[in-house]
Amino acid sequence: MQIATKRHTGAASRVRTNSKSSLVRDWQLYLLLLLPLAYFFIFKYIPMLGAVIAFKDYNMFQGVLASPWVGFETFREVFAMNGFYIALRNTFMLNLLDLLISFPIPIILAILLNELRVKWFKKGAQTILYLPHFISWVIIGGMAIQLLATNNGIVNNILKSFGMQPVPFLTEPFYWVITYLGIGVWQSAGWGTIIYLAALTGINKDLYEAADVDGATRMRKIWHITLPGIKPTIVILLIINIGHMATIGFDRPFVLSNPLVTDVSEVISTYVYKIGIQSARYTIATAIGLFQAVVGLIFLLSADYISRKVNDQGIW
Structure with a gap:
């Protein structure tokens, strides 16, 4: 001892x-x-x-500490708002569609770029793909209006010149969601590709040479070497994206939205802006933000737990 x-x-x-x-x-x-x-x-x-x-009847003149304590009364008021549930539904819907559509595309693009052998074309394509990431959403919103407006947008003018009916890309809910997702893919896919390209550089090249000796086709090498090699990166980014299911950026839905599509474009971030900034109801806005953060944490921890049980991989 x-x-x-x-x-x-x-x-x-x-x-x-x-x-x-x-x-x-x-x-x-x-x-x-x-x-x-x-x-x-x-x-x-x-x-x-x-x-x-979120737990006080906040008054900016009294300050945070001096404002009277109301407990969970603010949350009861939030959960009684119909607009809150519409914003929450749209947030989950748009994030889920983004996860299903936008998440796999950078993986596919990274694999395609990795398979290219002409270096100048590979570098040029990569630059073109991630360049939109540096464009402000305000500029992207203006471009979308110029291109996709129903009456005088460039795309609809071309369609009308061929005798076709204009498509309400920005004024009809179904087409607005498609436009929202498409613009999001265009803006973010190239930047996400860089992460997977970095992960691809860590794969042992000897594995590909051994596969060539065994006569494996290109698709076989992608399936058995490339995808397993970047699997940890995919899992981590998937968990992080699931953790953001309850949160959504403000810029993208705000600049693309208009009164005609509010039923699908009103999300938590824009709802908090209208309630907290425009209506000066700071207590309500803080309560919604806190609820959003707690739900996001629950999603993150749940996704990490499930991933560890299924794949024995997680973010911690």
């Missing part, structure tokens, strides 16, 4: 000594690490204290 205790004490002492020597040796790296830590603490963690507004 005494020998074991001495060994444990000696091991702990060595760990402390190694930690101190590492801190002294690499103090510049630890100093550089303080900057991102300070960023996350100041701009990510401290603002979390504002979540207490």
Whole structure:
């Protein structure tokens, strides 16, 4: 017993000594690490204290601390709003469609680019694909109106010149959802492709050479080598996307929306904007945001748990 205790004490002492020597040796790296830590603490963690507004009858003149406490009364008011359920339904619907349509496309594009042998064409195609990621959604919304407007859009003018009926891309709910998804794929697919291309570089090239010796076709190599090689990356990104099912960006639905398609375009982010900013109901907006965050965390943890049970892979 005494020998074991001495060994444990000696091991702990060595760990402390190694930690101190590492801190002294690499103090510049630890100093550089303080900057991102300070960023996350100041701009990510401290603002979390504002979540207490969801449990108060917030008055900007009284401040957060002096505003009267109302408990869960705000959440009861939120859950009684019909508009909240419409926004929640649309958020899940658009995110689910995005997951089904937009998620696989970067994988397919990365595999196609990886199979190309002409380097100049591969680099040019990759640049063209991820360039839309750097365009602001405000600009994209203006481009969509110029191209897809029912009366004077370029696309519908071309259709009318061929004697065809104009398509209400932005004014009819069904076509609006298709347009929303298509523009989203165009804007984000190329950037997502970069992640999978980076993962493809980690696959051992000897596996492809061995497959060539065995006479495997290109499709066989993709199925048995390429896809298993990037499977961990796919799983991690899938879990993260599932964790965002209850959240949605503000820019994309806001710039593409209009009063004619509010039934499908009103999402949580735009609803919070209308309630919190335009109507100055900050307590309601904070409660919705907090609910959204909790649901997103539940989705994230559930997806990670299921992935670990099925594939023995997760984000932690």
